[in-house]
Amino acid sequence: MEEASMSDRLPEEQNPIVQNANIHVTITYTRRTLLAGAAAATAAATVGTVITTMPARAADPISTEDLSAFVTLSAALTGIQDKQLAPGFDRAPPGSDSIDIKRDYFRWVKEKRSVAFEKLLGIAKGNPKPAAQAIIEQVQADPESKYLARSIVLMWYLGAWYDPDDLKILAEPPASPPEVSHKVISAKAYTQGWVWRVAQAHPMGSSDMQFGYWQRKPNPERPDFFGGA
Amino acid sequence: MADECKRYDVAIVGSGVAGALIAKRLATRGKKVVILEAGAKIPPNINDYMERFYTATFKVPESPYTPALFSPADSTLLRDLADPSTVNAGRPTVLSLGKGKWNDPKKSYLIQGRKDGDQPFASTYERVAGGTCTHWLGTCLRFSVKDFKMKSVYGQFVDWPIGYKDLDVWYGQAERELGVAADVRDQAGLGIPYASGYAYPMPKIPESLVDQAVADALAKLTEAERAMLGMDDPKKPIRVISTPAARNSQPYGNRRACAGNTNCIPICPIQAKYDPTITLYDVLDTGNVEFIDRAVANEVVVGPNGRVSQINYIRYEKDFKEPGQTTRTGCVTATVYVIAANSIETPRLLLMSKIGDREGVVANSTGLVGKNLMDHPYYVAWALMPKDRPVYPYRGPLSTSGIEDLRDGKFRRERGAFRVDIGNEGWNFVVGGFGGDPNITTRDFVNGMNLSELNSKDITGLDRDNAALFGAELAKTLNDLIPRQIRLGFLVEQSPVSSNAVTLSDRSITDGLGLRRPQISYRLSEYTRNGIAHAKRMADLIFDKMGARQFTKIPDDAFRFDGEIDGKKVPLNYTGAGHVMGTYRMGSNAKDSVVDSFQRSWDHRNLFLVGSGTFPTTGTANPTLTIAALSLRTADKILREDLR
Numbered sequence: 001m002e003e004a005s006m007s008d009r010l011p012e013e014q015n016p017i018v019q020n021a022n023i024h025v026t027i028t029y030t031r032r033t034l035l036a037g038a039a040a041a042t043a044a045a046t047v048g049t050v051i052t053t054m055p056a057r058a059a060d061p062i063s064t065e066d067l068s069a070f071v072t073l074s075a076a077l078t079g080i081q082d083k084q085l086a087p088g089f090d091r092a093p094p095g096s097d098s099i100d101i102k103r104d105y106f107r108w109v110k111e112k113r114s115v116a117f118e119k120l121l122g123i124a125k126g127n128p129k130p131a132a133q134a135i136i137e138q139v140q141a142d143p144e145s146k147y148l149a150r151s152i153v154l155m156w157y158l159g160a161w162y163d164p165d166d167l168k169i170l171a172e173p174p175a176s177p178p179e180v181s182h183k184v185i186s187a188k189a190y191t192q193g194w195v196w197r198v199a200q201a202h203p204m205g206s207s208d209m210q211f212g213y214w215q216r217k218p219n220p221e222r223p224d225f226f227g228g229a
Numbered sequence: 230m231a232d233e234c235k236r237y238d239v240a241i242v243g244s245g246v247a248g249a250l251i252a253k254r255l256a257t258r259g260k261k262v263v264i265l266e267a268g269a270k271i272p273p274n275i276n277d278y279m280e281r282f283y284t285a286t287f288k289v290p291e292s293p294y295t296p297a298l299f300s301p302a303d304s305t306l307l308r309d310l311a312d313p314s315t316v317n318a319g320r321p322t323v324l325s326l327g328k329g330k331w332n333d334p335k336k337s338y339l340i341q342g343r344k345d346g347d348q349p350f351a352s353t354y355e356r357v358a359g360g361t362c363t364h365w366l367g368t369c370l371r372f373s374v375k376d377f378k379m380k381s382v383y384g385q386f387v388d389w390p391i392g393y394k395d396l397d398v399w400y401g402q403a404e405r406e407l408g409v410a411a412d413v414r415d416q417a418g419l420g421i422p423y424a425s426g427y428a429y430p431m432p433k434i435p436e437s438l439v440d441q442a443v444a445d446a447l448a449k450l451t452e453a454e455r456a457m458l459g460m461d462d463p464k465k466p467i468r469v470i471s472t473p474a475a476r477n478s479q480p481y482g483n484r485r486a487c488a489g490n491t492n493c494i495p496i497c498p499i500q501a502k503y504d505p506t507i508t509l510y511d512v513l514d515t516g517n518v519e520f521i522d523r524a525v526a527n528e529v530v531v532g533p534n535g536r537v538s539q540i541n542y543i544r545y546e547k548d549f550k551e552p553g554q555t556t557r558t559g560c561v562t563a564t565v566y567v568i569a570a571n572s573i574e575t576p577r578l579l580l581m582s583k584i585g586d587r588e589g590v591v592a593n594s595t596g597l598v599g600k601n602l603m604d605h606p607y608y609v610a611w612a613l614m615p616k617d618r619p620v621y622p623y624r625g626p627l628s629t630s631g632i633e634d635l636r637d638g639k640f641r642r643e644r645g646a647f648r649v650d651i652g653n654e655g656w657n658f659v660v661g662g663f664g665g666d667p668n669i670t671t672r673d674f675v676n677g678m679n680l681s682e683l684n685s686k687d688i689t690g691l692d693r694d695n696a697a698l699f700g701a702e703l704a705k706t707l708n709d710l711i712p713r714q715i716r717l718g719f720l721v722e723q724s725p726v727s728s729n730a731v732t733l734s735d736r737s738i739t740d741g742l743g744l745r746r747p748q749i750s751y752r753l754s755e756y757t758r759n760g761i762a763h764a765k766r767m768a769d770l771i772f773d774k775m776g777a778r779q780f781t782k783i784p785d786d787a788f789r790f791d792g793e794i795d796g797k798k799v800p801l802n803y804t805g806a807g808h809v810m811g812t813y814r815m816g817s818n819a820k821d822s823v824v825d826s827f828q829r830s831w832d833h834r835n836l837f838l839v840g841s842g843t844f845p846t847t848g849t850a851n852p853t854l855t856i857a858a859l860s861l862r863t864a865d866k867i868l869r870e871d872l873r
Contacts, residue, residue, distance in 0.1 A: 067834070071739035079704035108712050135700045137626060150675050153699065164465040167676050171697070181305035184838070187283035195667045198704050201623030204657070205492035214489050214625025214653065223708055226701050 062106055063096065064120060070106050071126035075227050076132035077139065077149050078156045080194055084225040085156065101192045105155055108185060109148075113164065116148045130227040143168065154182075157198070159189030198223065232562065234539050237263045238872055240563035242526045242540065242578065246322070246853055247839040247860040248569035249508040250406060254864035256515040260872055261589055262563050263519045264512075265320040268357035270522035270527070271506045271513075278496055288664025289323040290364040290495045290807070294357050295320070296548035298322055308384045313338040315543040317556075317741035318525050321353040321573075326805075328786045331718055339573070340734040340748040342787070349787050350751040351805030352604045354571050358522065360507040361571065361807065364495040367474040367502045368650070368851040369409045371400050371519035373420035375637050376848035383641045383870050384726055385847045389818040390826040396858050397424060403857035404473075407503045408481045409554045410434050412474030418465070419633050429790050431478045433471040434487065437653045439620045439715060440630035442467035446774035447632070459640040469651065475503035475853075482507065489625040489655055502626075519522070524559065527744055529566070529582040529591050529836070537566045537836045543742050552743030565835050567863075572602065572809040575749045576731045579813075579838075589733075592830045592838065599731040602851050603811040603847045605720035606753060606803035607760045608647075610768035610776035611659045612715050613683070619712035622655030623667070628718075629653060635767070636849035645722035645760025646849045649767070655714030656681070656780075665713050674698050674706055681711050682780055715777060719764030720806050723847050724756040731812050753790065753803065759802050762792040808852050810841040819855020827866040828859060835871065837863055 060085045071089050075082035109117050117154025123145075124137045139149040147164035154162045166180035184190050191206040200218040202208060239838050239866070241248045248264060261866030272278065276295035285292035286305040292298065297319070300311040307327070312335050319338040324332065331349040332342030341349055353359040375382050377389040401424070405543040410431035412424050436444070447467045456463035476493070478485045487501040500507065512518050524542040532538035539562040545554070569577045576599035582591040592598060614620055632649035640646070660681050662667040668746040670681040679685065685694045689706055698706060729752065733745040739747055753761075772779045783789055783800040788843040792801035816822020819831035830836040830844050839860055 003506050021233050037431065048273050079699070081699035100258065131699055139699075149699070150697070153703070154672065157675070158668055161667075162672065162676075170672075170678060171676050179306050179308055181286055181307075183305050184284045184286060187280050190283045195671050195707060195711070198707045199623055199655075199667055200621060200708070201711075204288070204623065204654070205279070205490050205496070205498050207488050207490040210625075211486040211488060212435050215435045215440065215619075216622060218624075223704075224254070226704050226708075228701060 012185040015143035030135070056228065062103060064202075065125070066095075067102065067106060069121040069124040071102060072127075073120055073135060074105075074152060074156055075126070077153045078194065079227050080156070080198075081225050081227040085194075099188070099192060101189060103202060104186065105152075108155070108161065113148050113151075116144045119145055120148060120152075136143070154184065154190070157193060158182075159186070159191070159193040160184045197225070234562040235263070237261045237561060237563045239263075239565045239867070240265070240561045241569055243360060243569035243571065243574070243840075244358050244505065244509060244520070245569060245571065245840070246362045246505045246508075247856050248360070248567065249512060250403075250506040250857055250860045251839065251864045252512045252518055253406075253508050253571065253633040254632060255867065255872070256512055256517040258868055259517060260617070260868075261517055262512075262519065263563070264356050264541070264853060265526050266520065266522045266560065267525045268523065269354070269548075270520065271358040271509055274498065275500070275794075279498055282492075282496055286666070287324055288495070290353065291322045291324075291353065292664075293496045293622060294355055294363060298324055300549065310336050311549070312336075313437055314507070314739060315550050315741050316525070317355045317548060317550055319740050319746070320356045320760040324351055326351055326353075331806075334734075334738050334746075338740070338746060340738060340746055341751070343748065344750055346752055348752045350602065350749045351606075351788065351803065352807045352809050353805065354573065354807070354809060356574070358509060358520075361809075362503075362505050362853060365504070365807070365853060366493050366851070367476045367730045368628070368707070368852035369404065369411070369473045369475050369854040370633070370648070371406060371416075371421050371473075372850050372855055373637055373854070374422065375420055375534070375641075376846070379641070379846050384492050387642065387814075387816070387821075390815055390822070393422065395826070395857070396862070397422075399858035399862045400854065401427060402861050403854055405430050406477035406861070407854070407857060408477060408484070409473050409475050410478035414603040416473070416633075420637055421800055429473065431481055431664045434472055434474055434476055434478050434626060434629050436469065437625045437629045437651075439622055439653050440469050440651050441619070442614070442620045442715070442775060443632075443651050443717070443771060446771050449774045450770070454770060457672070458770070459635055459638045459763065462839065465634070467632060467634045468494065468634055468692065469630050471629060471831075472650070474626070475856075476626055477501045481848040487626055491623055491625060491627060493627045497800045510540075521559075525742055526570070526578055527581060527742075527743070529568070529578060531582075531584050531591055531833060532558075535833060537833050538562065540566060543744075545742060548823060554741075556742060565837065565867055567837045567839055569839045569860075571840055572812045573731050573747045573749075575639050575838055575840065575842050576812045577733065577745075580731075580732075580733050581745065592823060592836060593833050594819070594832050595821065595823060596815065597727075597821075599812050600727045600729070601718065601725035601811040601814055601845075602729045602731055602749065602751060602809070603723045603725055603844070605755055605806040605808045605847060605849075605851075606761060607806040608719040608721060608725055608764040608768070608801070608803055609659055610654055610719075610765070610772070610779065610781040612781070613688070613710070614713040614773070614780040615717055615776045616709070616713070618776075620715055622653055622714050622716075623657070623711070625653045627652065627654050638853050640763075643756070643759065644763060645724065645757050647719045647721045647760055647764050648849050650718045650720065652716035652718060654716065655711060656716060659716055666714070667707070670711060673705060674703055688778075702834065715775075717768055717771065719761070719768065720808075720849070720851070721757060721764055721803070722849050724754045725811055725814070726752075726754050731851055758790060758792055758801070761803055762799070765792070765799065765801060766794055806851070808841065808847070809843045810834050810847055810852055813838045813842040814845045815843040816845065828863045829866070837867070839863055841866070
């Protein structure tokens with residue numbers, strides 16, 4: 001998505017404040033904000049607020065190895081190229097992307113399902129890319145991994161958390177299933193949902209386009225960001 | 230008591246489009262105005278609304294606004310819908326219309342389903358600064374000449390006391406106030422005579438790819454098919470035309486052009502679509518207006534001379550009632566009183582008020598207050614385009630075009646007319662409710678389910694039904710299916726029926742302030758049902774011409790009814806258009822109407838009841854522009870006669 005950061009572009013590894021405290025101090029400006037003036041700024045600032053506040057706690061630092069495994073795992077499961085899910089991450093050392101939703105997601109899953117998540121990361125680490133098919137096969141070997149893998153895919157696609165236990169209830173309904181629901185992880189997560197881009201559209205309520213684009217077909221006419229497997 | 234009330238030239242109850250426009254006209258002419266708003270004030274910016282929308286699990290029309298839909302507010306379970314008896318200024322919501330909820334007073338603010346055969350009234354509204362047009366689509370069609378003359382032209386219902394000619398100039402002014410984008414030439418042939426040389430403030434909104442696909446299908450209709458659909462002259466084409474909308478096609482009114490956020494309902498993130506808070510800013514800038522938020526008017530007081538002498542209100546602090554909450558009562562007094570509280574809250578306020586100790590008599594010598602509640606019952610149909618013909622929904626404004634050629638015809642002697650709105654939001658609100666798709670379809674293919682009904686091998690070409698996919702297969706399948714989703718909506722003319730009515734709930738059923746809630750009795754007439762049957766017939770025909778596969782579902786719930794098409798019984802249903810109309814109708818004499826054509830109460834000559842509650846019939850156009858035109862006409866009348 002065509003974001004430009006107004007902050008400096010130092011990789012996080014070189015920025016001690018960000019690296020140590022995991023506090024994001026940058027405000028992200030989308031292309032729309034830059035082009036479109038004050039009214040848009042109010043909307044984009046909503047997302048910006050979340051960007052500044054959501055990780056604002058002294059979380060455990062995430063090792064590059066773990067984050068890399070998470071990106072590899074996510075790319076295999078979602079079918080979206082790793083460099084699209086995590087811009088700059090295909091470089092060595094990895095660059096930072098101004099949205100950086102991957103860290104939010106990593107922490108979210110780790111907090112929800114620490115043990116099963118470790119197992120999934122282990123599968124990714126044991127299958128260096130481009131082994132997407134092998135990863136997909138291995139995550140389905142046991143129900144715990146399988147449903148957590150589905151939760152992770154839905155997180156990337158919809159910016160929302162569908163708990164693995166709830167997905168199991170929905171896929172294999174018991175006699176009298178309890179009501180289940182899902183939770184949007186953050187405003188930032190909603191606006192980063194991949195299903196909108198897969199559908200060649202934009203998140204409802206968050207468009208980077210300009211007046212009249214809807215008369216014309218998307219350009220390119222087919223997505224160019226699908227991954228392997 | 231009147232001595233203690235603060236005095237103004239005009240007291241207005243409600244800050245929606247009607248109240249805001251009247252306030253603006255009066256305050257810019259130096260009149261002192263007070264606005265009592267039941268809900269929250271205008272926020273300093275829309276950030277909080279956007280945050281609530283983005284993070285809402287159910288992205289229903291009410292989701293950005295207050296009060297919260299759930300209690301606790303962060304719950305995402307429908308069983309935690311807030312109990313309306315705990316909400317100080319409650320409102321109906323889409324989530325409270327579900328099975329087992331619409332007729333449960335612990336879930337639904339409106340008390341419904343008390344009589345055998347009652348069906349749900351399916352439209353909702355807001356109680357917040359800006360009113361329900363905070364979440365409107367923006368459609369700004371004018372009524373046609375015949376929309377005002379149903380009795381004299383078609384022998385149905387009643388005529389309005391005014392005609393198109395009386396409103397023409399006010400329509401033009403309303404179009405400038407709201408900022409409407411449209412092309413007069415497109416509207417030709419719809420029985421809407423514009424003044425010579427009239428031009429809309431902005432060029433029309435361009436048609437979407439979905440619109441273009443529907444236009445191609447309509448071009449394939451035969452003359453016989455057009456006759457069957459009800460065209461008086463079947464030689465004429467049935468067209469797709471850009472819908473007049475209060476949506477900027479270029480910068481206007483210090484607001485920028487639409488960027489196609491596909492989110493007009495519930496909220497435009499850049500305010501390229503008009504909403505009444507824009508007028509309220511102008512109103513407050515005059516320095517002549519006091520805006521009292523969280524102030525629920527609970528009594529219109531009538532003096533011994535038959536004129537309204539004051540309005541009492543209750544002011545609260547928090548959205549939800551807390552144990553032992555303290556509220557304050559207040560009152561305002563004015564030369565002129567305007568109730569602009571929508572077609573359910575206005576009759577509720579009148580019915581709660583007393584003359585002496587008699588309830589239900591204010592402005593109600595006819596007994597008509599609350600009667601003839603109407604909507605444009607909305608029939609929705611959806612389909613999947615053929616594999617090689619995506620229409621790319623979820624792009625552009627929610628709707629850019631419509632089909633208007635069936636808004637009038639001889640068939641109106643027997644059944645309701647309709648207009649068609651073409652959706653640019655795919656299956657967003659038809660599968661799994663508002664904000665349903667693309668979530669539902671995505672979950673289906675990730676988790677091996679089939680709520681969308683797309684996850685079957687004859688559609689996907691996969692080797693199995695209920696496929697659970699990972700990887701590129703998932704991405705490619707969703708990319709194949711979602712851009713092919715299409716949705717059509719039919720807004721059907723509803724007949725006025727006096728037993729469709731707003732009354733007050735039993736005394737034991739109250740809101741958080743202890744006030745009785747609106748109780749609704751409602752069912753669709755034969756005339757309206759037959760209009761819906763013809764809507765289905767047209768939907769089937771259009772999808773057939775498109776080669777699209779239809780997925781329309783009629784669930785077994787309270788919205789379902791049996792209709793008849795060509796002698797065959799077919800299940801049909803409806804939902805709400807959000808067009809609450811008709812509960813204090815205007816007329817040409819005091820015997821069979823509540824207000825005159827200037828929306829002045831026949832009973833109390835310094836009381837105006839405004840908004841779509843005064844519509845004697847629904848017509849076939851979305852009501853907001855007509856509400857706005859009537860409001861400007863009323864403001865002019867007040868300035869010329871009441872506040873000279």
